[in-house]
Amino acid sequence: MEALGSLILAKYNYWAVIALLLIGLYAMITKKNLVKKIIGMNIFQTAIILFYVSIGSKKGATIPIITHGHGDASHAVHSVEYINPLPHVLMLTAIVVSVATLGVALALAMKVYSQYGTLEEDEIREKIMESEPV
Amino acid sequence: MRALGLATVFCFGAILFYISFDFPGWGDENSPASQHVSPYYIEHTMDDTSVPNIVTAILADYRGYDTLFETAVIFSAGLACFFLLRIPERQAPPARFYRHLATGITFRIEKGGRLPEDTDEFERIDSVWVPYDVIIGMTCRLVVPFIQLFALYVIAHGHHSPGGGFQGGVIFGAAIILFAISNNLRRTLKRMSEKTSALLGSLGVLIYAGTGILCMVLGAGFLNYSALASLLGVDPVSARSHGILIVEIGVGIAVTAVMVWIYYNLSSAGRQDEGL
Amino acid sequence: MIWPLDIIILTIVIICGIAAISIKDLLGAAIMFGAYSFMMCLLWSVMGAVDVAFTEASVGAGVSTVFFVAAVFRTTRRTRD
Incomplete structure (x- = not known):
């Protein structure tokens, strides 16, 4: 029983990441509205970012800003005292790139809307079939 | 289709759940991710760059290439939005x-009608115009x-606290977007035109790449x-700290300009005559 | 890391995510996605990733929501799923 408890404590964060990944993937596959698909894509991205941040965390460590860095109080820095900063750096840029891709995705959706007058995937397919019958 | 999607999602979830037992426990300080590169960064950042915020030091110094091309990606996203959405001025809307x-009194002037001259008597308004709200206008102006x-503080103080070029740039862009929402898009375009934002975006990337080339x-x-x-007339360690600041300013300018540029195009569907 | 707090925020994040993809109104979905981003930002600051949380608060919850609202305003709020 205790082993199960410690297993859950060690893994529940990854399970939440998996749940969010599945929510995003489900929205991307089954939703027919383009904006809903874009929201699903963003949820997928944030789930992956959460996964990277979870990998970098350490028990009993503090945030990656060195305390008493300058002056007389400076001392040797041990890596166990600070959370792994590398995933944070990679994910920080990933978030800003995600907003840039979001802008391009929404621009494409608006272009589709101005062409077909709808954002629903099946209605768009019908209109394409009407205009050029196979 | 729905059933097929659900089946795919469940298969994917089962595989991920099975794999999750092989991951190191959450918060494990001996996990492989914390063993190789990151201890070097944590222990040497202070001696190498004299920047207490390790994230800023890695972002702009150790992994400078990475951030340079991320900035280039953001600029090209702004360009992509421009090419996708922008409609030239001469295809004027049917009525103003x-x-x-x-x-x-409000007037509706059809296409080809005589437009009022640029005087103080007439003001151009949006097609879904709502009367000017004193509370919103004054609050946003303050x-x-x-x-x-x-935003400037966040960029300048990124060495010692959370923050840096990306966050500060986005906050500065959000301030301009707030002005555009609370007033209107034409007044914002008079203060920061589309050409200015495009030039500032490329200037930001140029500052970053130019610093690198200057070092070469x-x-x-x-x-x-x-x-x-x-x-700069300082020792090499402080020079690295100052170099990070220069690069962060470049990133901030680029991100500000691109966020505002994407907003201009998205909110007006490329016409850039009336926004939200 | 405080695990009870962590589990509560994770639950809210998952609920917000499900709500964002199931609301039958695109403007509501955009606002729900903003709430999702804010909860995610809170989660990261609890986990000690302050820089990432700051970026998410300004980018994900601020500018992303504005972009979504702008796009929905220029297209349509209607959705069938």
Whole structure:
């Protein structure tokens, strides 16, 4: 029983990441509205970012800003005292790139809307079939 | 289709759930991710760059290439939005709306009609115009300068606290977007035109890449800021700290301009005559 | 890391995510996605990733929501799923 408890404590964060990944993937596959698909894509991205941040965390460590860095109080820095900063750096840029891709995705959706007058995937397919019958 | 999607999602979830038992426990300090590169960064950042915020130091110095091309990606996203959405001025909308300021009467002028001259008597308004709200207008006018000041603080203080070029740039862009929402898009375009934002976006990337090339000219590797020591008149370690600041300013300018540029195109569907 | 707090925020994040993809109104979905981003930002600051949390608060919850609202305003709020 205790082993199960410690297993859950060690893994529940990854399970939440998996749940969010599945929510995003489900929205991307089954939703027919383009904006809903874009929201699903963003949820997928944030789930992956959460996964990277979870990998970098350490028990009993503090945030990656060195305390008493300058002056007389400076001392040797041990890596166990600070959370792994590398995933944070990679994910920080990933978030800003995600907003840039979001802008391009929404621009494409608006272009589709101005062409077909709808954002629903099946209605768009019908209109394409009407205009050029196979 | 729905059933097929659900089946795919469940298969994917089962595989991930099975794999999750092989991951190191959450918060494990001996996990492989914390073993190889990151201890070097944590222990040597202070001696190498004298920047207490390790994230800023890695972002702009150790992994400078990465951030340079991320900035380039953001700029190209702004360009992509421009090419996708922008509609030239000459394809004018079918009708324009003007309001006579003294009487409050609104006019609808059809395409080809005579437009009022650029006087103080008439004001061009949006097609879904709502009367000017005093509370929203005054609050935003008071808040915008403080948001901009905070953005500059975030960029400048990124060495010692959370923050840096990306966050500060986005906050500065958000301040301009707030001005555009609370007033209107045309007034914002008069203050920061589309051409200005495009030029500022490329200027930001140019500052970043130019700093790297300047380091090469001074005899060190690309983006090795310690070469700037002779130019700035400080020791090599402080030069790296100053180099990070220069690069962060470039990133901030680029991100600000691109966020505003994407907003201009998205909110007006490319016409850039009336926004939200 | 405080695990009870962590589990509560994770639950809210998952609920917000499900709500964002199931609301039958695109403007509501955009606002729900903003709430999702804010909860995610809170989660990261609890986990000690302050820089990432700051970026998410300004980018994900601020500018992303504005972009979504702008796009929905220029297209349509209607959705069938």
